[in-house]
Amino acid sequence: MFETRCSELVGAGDGLRLGGATFVRYCRVGERMGAGMTTANHATETHETPTEHFDVLIVGAGISGIGGAYHLTKQRPGTSFVVLDSLDSFGGTWWTHRYPGVRSDSDLHTFGYRFKRWRGAPIATAAEILRYLGEVIEENDLARFIRYQHRIASAQWSSADQRWTIKATRTDTGEARRFTANFLWMCQGYYRHSEGYTPEWEGMDEFGGQIIHPQTWPEDLDYAGKQVVVIGSGATAATVVPAIAADCAHVTVVQRSPTYFRPGRNRNDIAETLRELKIDEEWIHEIVRRQMLRDQAIFTKRAVEEPEKVKSELLAGVRAHLGPDFDIETHFTPSYRPWQQRIAFVPDGDLFQGIKSGKVSMVTDEIDRFTASGLRLKSGEELPADIIVTATGFNMSVLGDIAFEIDGRPLALSETVNYRGMMFTGVPNLLWVFGYFRASWTLRADLLADFVCRLLAHMEEIGAKQVDVALRPEDAEMKLLPWIDPENFNPGYLMRSLDLLPKRGDKPEWQHTQDYWREKDEIPAIDLDGPEFIYR
Ligand SMILES: Cc1cc2nc3c(=O)[nH]c(=O)nc-3n(C[C@H](O)[C@H](O)[C@H](O)COP(=O)(O)OP(=O)(O)OC[C@H]3O[C@@H](n4cnc5c(N)ncnc54)[C@H](O)[C@@H]3O)c2cc1C
Numbered sequence: 001m002f003e004t005r006c007s008e009l010v011g012a013g014d015g016l017r018l019g020g021a022t023f024v025r026y027c028r029v030g031e032r033m034g035a036g037m038t039t040a041n042h043a044t045e046t047h048e049t050p051t052e053h054f055d056v057l058i059v060g061a062g063i064s065g066i067g068g069a070y071h072l073t074k075q076r077p078g079t080s081f082v083v084l085d086s087l088d089s090f091g092g093t094w095w096t097h098r099y100p101g102v103r104s105d106s107d108l109h110t111f112g113y114r115f116k117r118w119r120g121a122p123i124a125t126a127a128e129i130l131r132y133l134g135e136v137i138e139e140n141d142l143a144r145f146i147r148y149q150h151r152i153a154s155a156q157w158s159s160a161d162q163r164w165t166i167k168a169t170r171t172d173t174g175e176a177r178r179f180t181a182n183f184l185w186m187c188q189g190y191y192r193h194s195e196g197y198t199p200e201w202e203g204m205d206e207f208g209g210q211i212i213h214p215q216t217w218p219e220d221l222d223y224a225g226k227q228v229v230v231i232g233s234g235a236t237a238a239t240v241v242p243a244i245a246a247d248c249a250h251v252t253v254v255q256r257s258p259t260y261f262r263p264g265r266n267r268n269d270i271a272e273t274l275r276e277l278k279i280d281e282e283w284i285h286e287i288v289r290r291q292m293l294r295d296q297a298i299f300t301k302r303a304v305e306e307p308e309k310v311k312s313e314l315l316a317g318v319r320a321h322l323g324p325d326f327d328i329e330t331h332f333t334p335s336y337r338p339w340q341q342r343i344a345f346v347p348d349g350d351l352f353q354g355i356k357s358g359k360v361s362m363v364t365d366e367i368d369r370f371t372a373s374g375l376r377l378k379s380g381e382e383l384p385a386d387i388i389v390t391a392t393g394f395n396m397s398v399l400g401d402i403a404f405e406i407d408g409r410p411l412a413l414s415e416t417v418n419y420r421g422m423m424f425t426g427v428p429n430l431l432w433v434f435g436y437f438r439a440s441w442t443l444r445a446d447l448l449a450d451f452v453c454r455l456l457a458h459m460e461e462i463g464a465k466q467v468d469v470a471l472r473p474e475d476a477e478m479k480l481l482p483w484i485d486p487e488n489f490n491p492g493y494l495m496r497s498l499d500l501l502p503k504r505g506d507k508p509e510w511q512h513t514q515d516y517w518r519e520k521d522e523i524p525a526i527d528l529d530g531p532e533f534i535y536r
Pocket of ligand 1 (some may be wrong): 059060061062063064065084085086087091092093094097102103104105106107111150151152153187188189190191193399400401402433435436439440441442
């Protein structure tokens with residue numbers, strides 16, 4: 001390919017019930033971002049637009065941004081900072097996604113922070129994750145740093161002033177807000193929260209039923225007794241299908257190609273045993289976390305070294321649920337090797353129970369077009385539907401769709417080279433949090449938070465106001481490649497946006513290695529006086 005060189009915290013608001021649990025104690029229950037979103041992206045500034053200055057500005061109050069706030073208060077007390085988020089409350093992903101059954105697909109012992117224990121079942125619902133994040137905010141008095149309903153539209157770096165100017169719009173009032181900050185900590189996630197990705201199919205406008213993307217699932221969607229077709233078979237489909245199947249007349253999952261699934265019990269035996277033995281919860285958290293990380297490391301290594309063996313184990317897991325007569329070859333045998341895309345965990349085999357009961361059927365075929373009454377497939381088969389759910393993924397949002405300028409010039413991120421998947425050449429005083437594909441995202445959010453705090457301390461120590469990363473003399477001949485190697489990992493949202501992402505070099509310093517087990521030692525050991533760091 002291109003190979004080159006709560007508005008200011010609104011205090012205790014109403015509680016909100018989601019997924020059976022009341023969890024929001026901090027925020028106003030407002031409009032969800034999405035259909036009802038205020039699109040006041042371009043509020044006009046006046047000379048009266050207030051400007052506030054902070055040492056650090058964190059973009060996003062999802063799991064990464066809340067973690068960043070925690071680490072700053074603990075490791076850099078006295079640092080002035082603010083967390084801005086365009087949504088009405090904290091949680092990011094876990095606030096936005098509200099389709100039935102929404103849950104994590106990795107275990108919370110590693111998806112949770114290293115500093116806050118997780119006591120529940122490994123796979124958690126969005127409501128449980130929000131409750132956990134709410135506890136982190138409350139226990140650490142972080143609410144005072146977070147401002148919701150602030151959508152950031154632009155960020156301009158001035159080398160003369162050695163600071164960023166950030167322009168935001170309040171989504172509730174449309175007012176312009178302006179901030180300056182010495183350092184930008186980008187915890188914006190990786191996809192656009194306002195809407196998911198839906199491909200264009202012929203005849204969509206002729207379809208007489210409802211087309212729903214899970215990311216903007218209407219709270220009042222009535223699927224009881226309906227014929228539902230779900231397009232796609234990734235983690236979202238695997239979650240939503242078992243959650244709605246019992247109520248629907250029938251659910252048909254249409255996939256162009258199969259996905260790997262990993263069925264397993266949603267409990268951790270070691271944790272349960274340790275609890276029976278009355279071991280301290282702190283210890284249990286640490287032991288289970290280590291066990292999970294060790295198991296994940298072994299699995300990831302095996303997926304690369306003996307993919308065929310891992311593949312047959314995964315297929316045997318599915319076979320054990322669906323029995324010998326089910327056509328696993330057609331519907332559950334992907335053409336790629338395990339871990340080239342995320343593997344969807346199926347807690348307690350719930351997806352397969354629906355298939356076995358006859359409530360859910362799998363169709364592996366291509367969509368020819370939408371019709372007035374459903375879908376026509378390339379094979380000629382017609383699938384009747386009242387509701388079509390497009391579980392077709394995300395639109396990537398690179399750096400929060402913020403218009404960046406460096407000294408008056410628009411930033412072309414694709415022309416930069418990324419330093420360890422967290423900083424970019426030519427972009428001073430900015431760190432980007434992008435987690436792991438094959439391990440929990442938060443493992444990296446914690447590691448990078450330590451790095452930011454260490455970097456800020458170092459800058460203070462040497463009296464620097466600006467840090468850049470730059471290629472070293474020995475990198476002059478380094479081949480520059482697309483940000484991610486599609487051979488390594490190739491989900492659709494990334495492949496569709498590869499041309500927007502920074503370049504990767506062929507040395508670990510200049511790429512996101514996606515390897516937690518390597519980075520957990522490498523990142524804390526980074527020499528901040530190394531030649532790749534330039535301080536001013
Ligand atoms: C349904 C679902 C399940 C998942 N399960 C897992 C899992 O089990 N394990 C795992 O590792 N990963 C999982 N992921 C990936 C998941 O998104 C991340 O792991 C993690 O939640 C990302 O957290 P974050 O805080 O970095 O980003 P997000 O959760 O995306 O939050 C980013 C925040 O930044 C805000 N923001 C962005 N741009 C702007 C802007 N311009 N102005 C103001 N605010 C802005 C957004 O409003 C949002 O609140 C899942 C994703 C989905 C969708």
